Amino acid sequence: MLNIFKMDxxxxxxxxxxxILLLLFCGFQIFGTFMLQQYSQEAEQGGGVAVNxxxxxxxxxxxxxxxxxxxxxxxxxxxxxxxxxxxxxxxGKNYMSMRRARIYTVFSKMLxxxxxxxxxxxxxxxxxxxxxxxxxxxxxxxxxxxxxxxxIGQFLLHWAFAILILCVSVLCKNMLVSLIVGFVLAxxxxxxxxxxxxxxxxxxxxxxxxxxxxLVRIKDFNHAGETIQTLAVAIVAMALxxxxxxxxxxxxxxx
Amino acid sequence: MxxxxxxxxxxxxxxxxxxxVKSMDLHIRxxxxxxxxxxxxxxKSTLLKMIAxxxxxxxxxLHFFNRASANGQSFFERMGVLIEQAxxxxxxxxxxxxxxxxxxxxxxxxxxxxxxxxxxxxxEDIGSVKVKSFSLGMKQRLGIAxxxxxxxxxxxxxxxxxxxxxxxxxEIRALIQELNKNGLTxxxxxxxxxELSKIATQYAIIHKxxxxxxxxxxxxxxxxxxxxxxxxxxxxxAIPVLERELKIxxxxxxxxxxxYVYDPGAEIRQISKTLIEHGVGIxxxxxxxxxxxxxxxxxxxxxxxxxx
Numbered sequence: 184m185l186n187i188f189k190m191d192x193x194x195x196x197x198x199x200x201x202x203i204l205l206l207l208f209c210g211f212q213i214f215g216t217f218m219l220q221q222y223s224q225e226a227e228q229g230g231g232v233a234v235n236x237x238x239x240x241x242x243x244x245x246x247x248x249x250x251x252x253x254x255x256x257x258x259x260x261x262x263x264x265x266x267x268x269x270x271x272x273x274x275g276k277n278y279m280s281m282r283r284a285r286i287y288t289v290f291s292k293m294l295x296x297x298x299x300x301x302x303x304x305x306x307x308x309x310x311x312x313x314x315x316x317x318x319x320x321x322x323x324x325x326x327x328x329x330x331x332x333x334x335i336g337q338f339l340l341h342w343a344f345a346i347l348i349l350c351v352s353v354l355c356k357n358m359l360v361s362l363i364v365g366f367v368l369a370x371x372x373x374x375x376x377x378x379x380x381x382x383x384x385x386x387x388x389x390x391x392x393x394x395x396x397x398l399v400r401i402k403d404f405n406h407a408g409e410t411i412q413t414l415a416v417a418i419v420a421m422a423l424x425x426x427x428x429x430x431x432x433x434x435x436x437x438x
Numbered sequence: 439m440x441x442x443x444x445x446x447x448x449x450x451x452x453x454x455x456x457x458x459v460k461s462m463d464l465h466i467r468x469x470x471x472x473x474x475x476x477x478x479x480x481x482k483s484t485l486l487k488m489i490a491x492x493x494x495x496x497x498x499x500l501h502f503f504n505r506a507s508a509n510g511q512s513f514f515e516r517m518g519v520l521i522e523q524a525x526x527x528x529x530x531x532x533x534x535x536x537x538x539x540x541x542x543x544x545x546x547x548x549x550x551x552x553x554x555x556x557x558x559x560x561x562e563d564i565g566s567v568k569v570k571s572f573s574l575g576m577k578q579r580l581g582i583a584x585x586x587x588x589x590x591x592x593x594x595x596x597x598x599x600x601x602x603x604x605x606x607x608x609e610i611r612a613l614i615q616e617l618n619k620n621g622l623t624x625x626x627x628x629x630x631x632x633e634l635s636k637i638a639t640q641y642a643i644i645h646k647x648x649x650x651x652x653x654x655x656x657x658x659x660x661x662x663x664x665x666x667x668x669x670x671x672x673x674x675x676a677i678p679v680l681e682r683e684l685k686i687x688x689x690x691x692x693x694x695x696x697x698y699v700y701d702p703g704a705e706i707r708q709i710s711k712t713l714i715e716h717g718v719g720i721x722x723x724x725x726x727x728x729x730x731x732x733x734x735x736x737x738x739x740x741x742x743x744x745x746x
Contacts, residue, residue, distance in 0.1 A: 185544075186541060186542050186543065186544040187542050189541050189542075190538050190539075190541040190542040193537070193538060193541055194538065197530075197534075268527070269527075272525055272526060272527050272528065273522075273523060273524075273525030273526075274525045274526060274527055274535075274538070275525065276490075276492055276519065276521065276525045277519065277525050277539050277542075277584055277585075278539060278542040278543070279491075279492060280490050280491040280492065280517060280519060281542070281543075284542075434494070436487075436492070436493035436494060437487070437492040437493060438487070438492075438493065
């Protein structure tokens with residue numbers, strides 16, 4: 184397991200796409216903050232959120248609740264590229280005969296996804312700090328404990344989404360199809376459909392447990408119930424999609 | 439038999455209603471070079487992929503290294519694999535591709551091994567060049583290097599000389615023979631039968647997913663070497679005449695009416711004269727020489743007729 188992970192790390196750190204994605208994300212995030220500043224006064228006058236007075240946690244929650252989630256789109260591009268480039272080059276066939284390699288390669292890609300999500304969050308923190316200090320002259324952090332809980336919760340949810348995309352890539356084996364499915368998921372079209380279906384059935388409320396819905400919802404991490412629900416959704420999604428991906432990979436014929 | 443390192447019994451692979459490999463049996467001994475012969479789509483690559491653990495058999499058994507194993511995963515690590523095209527990252531250099539594999543294998547002296555292998559396959563000067571600028575032949579060489587990384591016991595090569603120039607073919611042939619001398623068991627498929635005939639110690643002829651024949655190089659040589667074919671009223675009656683009168687010991691009774699004489703000193707005129715003198719009826723007598731291609735075609739034709 185460790186050797187395959189080391190191999191993936193070797194690829195990860197030499198992956199130009201990853202650096203380009205992080206740079207693009209940083210640039211667009213700062214630009215997005217600039218655009219918020221442009222419209223903040225109008226929004227505030229219209230009874231909207233006073234973005235310039237939000238602390239770091241509130242600002243992060245506010246931007247993450249705006250769909251489509253750009254972070255999910257970046258995660259989709261990276262995860263699909265990282266997995267499919269190995270699959271389509273046939274490089275995996277060189278080592279896939281090794282003992283448990285099929286299982287380890289999926290777990291290794293999951294860890295690499297976690298590393299990318301971690302870097303994406305780091306970039307988010309830096310770009311938000313730059314954007315807020317430049318355009319709002321406000322770098323207040325707010326409650327540190329809440330901020331840490333928010334970071335952990337959102338990291339787990341985004342990582343779970345990355346595992347979902349990995350699962351999609353393993354099943355689809357095709358870059359274009361995986362990207363399309365990933366974008367559909369990132370745009371939360373299944374979540375919207377689920378909500379629409381719910382409105383037809385009285386008393387049914389399962390869409391709140393859908394991963395992307397949980398991800399974009401503004402959460403109160405000081406509330407134990409909400410924290411538990413967030414963690415449960417993330418962990419169940421991770422376990423479910425990882426299990427599907429591993430099971431399929433074990434049975435897959437590498438033609 | 440203790441020296442059998444790969445044992446295949448009743449191996450079958452089906453894709454929906456299509457049977458790619460049908461109940462195949464093959465025993466491979468340590469140190470052999472087994473040449474897989476078959477037309478396109480005969481099932482050679484599917485068989486190699488099943489042996490390599492890349493695809494799962496629908497039924498049948500694979501035993502590795504004398505151990506019956508329902509799950510041969512732990513034994514696959516002792517195999518080097520180059521099936522169809524070499525699986526390489528085009529945006530990485532030859533060295534980096536091998537480095538990645540060496541990391542996956544956990545090789546302690548990776549750089550030394552990689553440089554040695556690049557030299558062995560003749561890519562030492564272009565180890566830092568990206569694979570996307572490689573020719574097909576260079577990719578094949580790198581694929582062979584990748585298969586040899588980690589010093590495997592068995593090498594599975596599917597069309598390894600595809601895209602190689604004549605010099606490359608000679609070099610790869612020499613490399614395969616050298617590796618075999620050092621004890622490596624090699625399973626190799628190729629369309630170029632003449633090339634196979636220069637290295638294989640055993641042949642497995644595959645036709646439409648079925649194993650038509652497994653034959654040693656010596657047996658094949660015997661079958662393909664120049665012989666006098668006799669069609670007789672009764673082959674049995676000719677034996678004492680051949681042995682006593684003509685002193686011919688190297689012959690084979692093929693069936694009740696056919697007899698092959700392999701003795702290089704035997705002459706058609708003398709044989710026919712002596713047999714007639716001793717009252718043995720001859721229907722026909724002629725010299726016959728078969729190439730590996732002719733033998734392969736004859737065997738697959740026979741198999742085709744059986745199918746029909």
